[in-house]
Amino acid sequence: MSTDKVSVHGSWASRWVFILAATGSAVGLGSIWKFPYMVGVYGGGAFVLVFLACIALIGIPVMMAETLIGRRARQSPANALKVLALEAGHSSKWSWGAFAGMITALLILSFYSVVGGWSLEYIIDVGKGDFQAVTPDGVGAFFGELIADPWRLVAWHTLFMLLSAITIAKGVNAGLERSLRILMPLLFVLIVILLGYSLTTGHFMEGVHFMFDFTPEKLLDGLLPAMGHAFFSLSVGVGSIMIYGAYMTKEASISATVVGVALLDTFVSLLAGLALFPIVFAAGLNPSEGPGLMFVTLPYAFGNVAFGTVMGVVFFILVAVAAWSSAISLLEPMVAYLVERTKVRRGWVTFWLSFICWFVGLGTVFSFNIWKQAKFFVNEGGAFHLYQWGATAGLDFFGVIDFFTSRIMLPLGGLCFVIFAGWVMGREAVRDELSVRSPVLFALTFFLMRYVAPIGILIVFAAQLWK
Ligand code: TRP
Numbered sequence: 410m411s412t413d414k415v416s417v418h419g420s421w422a423s424r425w426v427f428i429l430a431a432t433g434s435a436v437g438l439g440s441i442w443k444f445p446y447m448v449g450v451y452g453g454g455a456f457v458l459v460f461l462a463c464i465a466l467i468g469i470p471v472m473m474a475e476t477l478i479g480r481r482a483r484q485s486p487a488n489a490l491k492v493l494a495l496e497a498g499h500s501s502k503w504s505w506g507a508f509a510g511m512i513t514a515l516l517i518l519s520f521y522s523v524v525g526g527w528s529l530e531y532i533i534d535v536g537k538g539d540f541q542a543v544t545p546d547g548v549g550a551f552f553g554e555l556i557a558d559p560w561r562l563v564a565w566h567t568l569f570m571l572l573s574a575i576t577i578a579k580g581v582n583a584g585l586e587r588s589l590r591i592l593m594p595l596l597f598v599l600i601v602i603l604l605g606y607s608l609t610t611g612h613f614m615e616g617v618h619f620m621f622d623f624t625p626e627k628l629l630d631g632l633l634p635a636m637g638h639a640f641f642s643l644s645v646g647v648g649s650i651m652i653y654g655a656y657m658t659k660e661a662s663i664s665a666t667v668v669g670v671a672l673l674d675t676f677v678s679l680l681a682g683l684a685l686f687p688i689v690f691a692a693g694l695n696p697s698e699g700p701g702l703m704f705v706t707l708p709y710a711f712g713n714v715a716f717g718t719v720m721g722v723v724f725f726i727l728v729a730v731a732a733w734s735s736a737i738s739l740l741e742p743m744v745a746y747l748v749e750r751t752k753v754r755r756g757w758v759t760f761w762l763s764f765i766c767w768f769v770g771l772g773t774v775f776s777f778n779i780w781k782q783a784k785f786f787v788n789e790g791g792a793f794h795l796y797q798w799g800a801t802a803g804l805d806f807f808g809v810i811d812f813f814t815s816r817i818m819l820p821l822g823g824l825c826f827v828i829f830a831g832w833v834m835g836r837e838a839v840r841d842e843l844s845v846r847s848p849v850l851f852a853l854t855f856f857l858m859r860y861v862a863p864i865g866i867l868i869v870f871a872a873q874l875w876k
Contacts, residue, residue, distance in 0.1 A: 431666070453621075455631060468640060474827045479654025484749060485743075488504065494829075497834055512743070519769035522766065535718060535724075545694055553701075559775060576733070592731075600681060601680065606714055611691065616690060619686050648742040663843050685707070744762060783805060784803030784804065787800040787803035828863055
């Protein structure tokens with residue numbers, strides 16, 4: 410019986426630990442760092458609206474599909490799809506989709522660790538009082554100097570990767586619960602305090618309008634980026650949530666839990682945006698600043714309020730913890746897979762995988778300094794170049810990895826997982842795992858997984874191609 414499988418990697422002590430782990434995975438740099446800067450770059454309200462629609466119609470069904478596939482198979486993503494496909498009389502090649510996902514997770518980790526490193530550096534800088542009474546230009550210059558220094562970035566990137574790898578080597582269960590139970594709620598409290606500060610800036614409504622007003626013609630502009638970010642924010646499309654589902658106890662209700670985690674994650678993103686943008690406008694900073702947005706906005710706020718130093722230190726510690734609990738969920742799927750396949754010790758597998766991610770991450774580090782001029786996919790003046798040194802258009806190395814993972818691989822991974830749950834596993838297996846009591850709610854959920862989410866993903870891809 411498929412429902413009697415046991416995970417060789419252990420399981421969560423209770424439903425509560427799955428919620429913590431999944432929330433820890435979802436809430437991270439995606440909500441606090443990436444969401445606000447993307448809202449800024451893609452012009453505000455239209456992006457937010459599409460993002461919310463994608464979370465509800467696509468992200469949540471994909472998240473349910475991942476969790477239920479994981480829990481039914483109790484194995485790493487690639488093996489999970491393989492056994493379940495064989496059980497349902499389908500081709501074991503489905504596992505390739507999950508395999509691609511696990512590689513995507515490692516690519517994401519490569520740059521995630523670099524940015525996680527920035528938050529470590531800021532713990533020290535805020536603590537030293539570097540931002541006291543700082544000017545808007547001052548914070549910008551500070552960030553500019555940091556990212557111009559490859560060695561400092563490499564050092565922090567190395568430390569961040571080590572912290573994540575040590576946790577994974579010990580097994581995700583150990584330590585995760587203890588740290589997250591206190592720190593996640595605290596992060597939430599600090600964001601609310603920041604929001605309180607934003608309310609006093611006199612520019613709060615400007616922030617609200619920026620985040621929620623939109624003109625319909627803008628909806629198409631950020632369509633694919635917003636969908637990609639919905640996947641990124643919920644940690645779906647690569648098997649992170651699937652592997653956590655594999656450690657979930659049978660009693661827990663997947664549907665209720667998943668919706669809870671997704672709502673919490675979305676709520677944190679919106680709060681982070683609402684806290685940040687009023688400060689951006691009050692300080693006269695540029696909302697479309699890009700990846701530096703959070704790192705110039707918040708130190709400015711902390712530098713100009715009472716108890717700013719203490720609050721700033723605590724805040725960046727919490728951001729680093731949130732990033733750490735997300736990073737481990739990026740590493741775990743491939744580690745679990747290799748442990749299952751090769752019987753090599755968990756510690757060794759973790760060491761080598763994190764070393765590879767670290768190495769690829771150097772490309773992201775250098776994108777901000779010595780390789781700043783290296784541009785890929787340059788489309789300038791009607792001519793297209795795959796690579797050009799010194800072009801003004803095009804993507805840098807970080808841009809390429811980010812584009813390839815968030816806009817292409819995450820949606821494709823999600824497509825693979827919902828189609829798998831909706832069409833390969835079949836209605837009865839899904840009903841058995843989801844344990845939705847109301848038949849109407851189940852029918853709706855299954856309909857979202859079987860039709861709405863896959864068609865939605867395809868429509869967004871198509872709209873992007875024919876735009
Ligand atoms: N969701 C995390 C964040 O918002 C990042 C993350 C963890 C992730 N696991 C993932 C993104 C899997 C995509 C896929 O910071």
